[in-house]
Amino acid sequence: MHRTKVKVASDVLDANATIARANRADFDSAGVHVVNLMSAPGAGKTALLERVLIDGLDGVRVGVLEGDIQGSFDADRLSALHVPVTQLNTGRGFGGECHLDANMVRSALSTLELHDLDLLVIENVGNLVCPAEFPVGEDRRVMISSVTEGEDKPLKYPLMFRACELVVINKIDLLPHLDFSLGRFLENLDQVSPGVEHMLVSARTGEGVAAFASWLASAARG
Amino acid sequence: MHRTKVKVASDVLDANATIARANRADFDSAGVHVVNLMSAPGAGKTALLERVLIDGLDGVRVGVLEGDIQGSFDADRLSALHVPVTQLNTGRGFGGECHLDANMVRSALSTLELHDLDLLVIENVGNLVCPAEFPVGEDRRVMISSVTEGEDKPLKYPLMFRACELVVINKIDLLPHLDFSLGRFLENLDQVSPGVEHMLVSARTGEGVAAFASWLASAARG
Numbered sequence: 001m002h003r004t005k006v007k008v009a010s011d012v013l014d015a016n017a018t019i020a021r022a023n024r025a026d027f028d029s030a031g032v033h034v035v036n037l038m039s040a041p042g043a044g045k046t047a048l049l050e051r052v053l054i055d056g057l058d059g060v061r062v063g064v065l066e067g068d069i070q071g072s073f074d075a076d077r078l079s080a081l082h083v084p085v086t087q088l089n090t091g092r093g094f095g096g097e098c099h100l101d102a103n104m105v106r107s108a109l110s111t112l113e114l115h116d117l118d119l120l121v122i123e124n125v126g127n128l129v130c131p132a133e134f135p136v137g138e139d140r141r142v143m144i145s146s147v148t149e150g151e152d153k154p155l156k157y158p159l160m161f162r163a164c165e166l167v168v169i170n171k172i173d174l175l176p177h178l179d180f181s182l183g184r185f186l187e188n189l190d191q192v193s194p195g196v197e198h199m200l201v202s203a204r205t206g207e208g209v210a211a212f213a214s215w216l217a218s219a220a221r222g
Numbered sequence: 223m224h225r226t227k228v229k230v231a232s233d234v235l236d237a238n239a240t241i242a243r244a245n246r247a248d249f250d251s252a253g254v255h256v257v258n259l260m261s262a263p264g265a266g267k268t269a270l271l272e273r274v275l276i277d278g279l280d281g282v283r284v285g286v287l288e289g290d291i292q293g294s295f296d297a298d299r300l301s302a303l304h305v306p307v308t309q310l311n312t313g314r315g316f317g318g319e320c321h322l323d324a325n326m327v328r329s330a331l332s333t334l335e336l337h338d339l340d341l342l343v344i345e346n347v348g349n350l351v352c353p354a355e356f357p358v359g360e361d362r363r364v365m366i367s368s369v370t371e372g373e374d375k376p377l378k379y380p381l382m383f384r385a386c387e388l389v390v391i392n393k394i395d396l397l398p399h400l401d402f403s404l405g406r407f408l409e410n411l412d413q414v415s416p417g418v419e420h421m422l423v424s425a426r427t428g429e430g431v432a433a434f435a436s437w438l439a440s441a442a443r444g
Contacts (some may be wrong), residue, residue, distance in 0.1 A: 041350045041379065042371025069351065069381075073374050096381060097319055098351035122430055126378075127322035128263045129291065147262025148370040148393070152295055155349075157263065159291075159318060171370070178401050179426065204401065205409040 016134050019102035023109065023137025027142060030114035032063075033220050034122060036138035038160065041126030043146040044170040046074040047166045047203035049121065052213045059222040064115045070094035074123065086111045099130035103138060112124045119220035127155075127167055128157040132164075140219050146171045147180045154188040162193045168212060173202040238356050241324035245331065247358025252336035254285075255442050258342060258360035259384065262375075263348030265368040266392040268296040269425035271343065274435045275293055275303045281443040287330055287341045289347045291318035295344065308333045313345060321352035341442035350379040354386075362441050368393045369402045376410040390434060395424040401430045 027034050039045050063084040064077040075087040088108050090097035097104075105122065112120065122138060124131040132141075136186065143164040145153055147170055154161045161167060167189060176181070182200075189196065199215070201208035249256050261267050275284065285306040288297040297309040310330050312319035319326075325346065334342065344360060346353040354363075367375055367384040370393055376383040383389060389411060397404070404422075411418065422439070423430035 040348070041369070042262060042375060045280060068378060071377055073377060096351055098349065125351070126262070127320065129318055129347070129349060146264070146370065148368065148396070153264060155289060155293055155295060168369075174370070174396065174399055177396055215428075 002133045003178050014138070018101045019106055020135045020137040023102055023106055025166055026079075026109060027085070027120070027137060027139075031220055032114050032117045032120050034138040034140075035216065036122045036124060036131075036136060036141045037218055038124045038128075038131045038141065038164070039126060039144035040045060040128045040146070040149060043126070043144045043149065044203045045123050045126070045144055046077055048144065048168070048170060048201065048209070049082065049123065050077060051203050051209045052076065052216060055209070055213060057119070057213055057220070059215045060217050061116060061118045062216075062220075063112060063120050065105065065112070065120060065122045067104070068136060069098075069125060082089045084113065098125055099134050100124050100136055100195040101134045105136040108141055120204045121216070125154075128153070128160045131158040139222075140165045142168060144168045144170050147175055147178060147185075149184070151188060154185070154192040158192045161189060161196070164193075164198065166207065166215060167193075167196055167198040169198060169200050170203055170208065172200050175204045177183040199220070200218065202213070227413055238324045241328055242357045242359040245324055245328055246383060248331060249336065249342070249359060249361075252339070254336050254339045254342050254360075254444055256342045256360040256362075257438065257441055258344045258346060258353075258363045259366070260346045260353045260363065260386070261349075261366035262350050262371060265366045265371065266425045267345050267348070270317060270366065270390070270392060270423065270431070270434065271345065272299060272303065273425050273428060273431045274374070274438060275300065275305050276429070277435060278438045279435055279442070281343070282352065282439050283338060283340045284438075284442075285334060285342050287327065287328070287342060287344045288333070289322040289345055291320075291347060303314070304333065304340070320347055320349045322346050322358055323356045326419050330400040336338060338356070341438060343438070350382045351376070354382040355440075356437055361444075362387045364388045364390060366390045366392050367407075369400060369407075370399055373403055373407040373410060376407070376414040380414045383411060383418070386415075387419065388421040388437060391416075391422050392425055394422050394429065396425045401439055
């Protein structure tokens, strides 16, 4: 019984990897670089993207693929900034899939004018587990960890922290009001993903957002 | 292809429901009431339980089943309070299952002295999607929503907010430092789950925790 379950899981991941490679080939041939943006619910993915897109990315042409179980709240926020946004709802499987997979992203490719973009940001469903298990054809992965979530998150969700090239630590404007040791968090992060790049930001005050924008602009150049 | 996937999902949920009923029968025959506690990562499930267990539950004998992908950080915190705690790690399937299911809970039943308990609190994996889709045999479900996660969460994760008999709104000590309208959150909650009970708490300052303890004590009496 357990063996069967593991076999099904491995088939699902194999199929996902195949489709992710096809997505990646399409992205490459269109010359668009792709960032998969992940976090727990409410960590500030959309707020941070808003900040970055308002200021612009140094001429980089950005598009966004919004993953949500249902609704288009985040897509509406971002399209107000005159950026091409496609909403992808995962609400069909079960009571709603908890992550984007390569096939869902593939189903949205025809709605994206890839040749008009330098950078595609894929905002995944808010979840610290499964999004890290399903590559979708991206070049790089970024995860946002809010300081309100606590210092222990790297230890409790290690795959997510290991899967990313960049960990953005958000909501640092709240640090004076929390029992949160940044030093302890960074120790935990280093234990799980030694040497991984990180940056401190506040999407609310704008602190550190320019550094994240530079990182994205650099990702767009490959 | 899509049809097959939906069929697999429905088989999984059917199997889960069958095992959940078996768990429920065991809980009933032992006279223990069970609360399934769910939230996003870092919303404060463990911190709130700590607060409640330190003060005690009016003579109610409480046990905890801790669900985590890996590690026993939360179980260690709670067992320091001399409460029976069993750790359940979900790290086998995929890179870690994002929720507890009825079979995982069933596998832990032999480690629990059910006849010595009035109340079993099952702390689910931090996730606003799949835990709501997998009943484990509980009597009641509680979800904790932190005000730092934003006002839009009921609209974006409706199944979770609908699945619960109680929504605990945590971290209210941070309200003065956030752009969070409690009125707007409650409107969104009411739209998704009209009339659902809610309470305001701060696990950090202790505000509102007594009301949650009373709710748990009442759940323990059935």
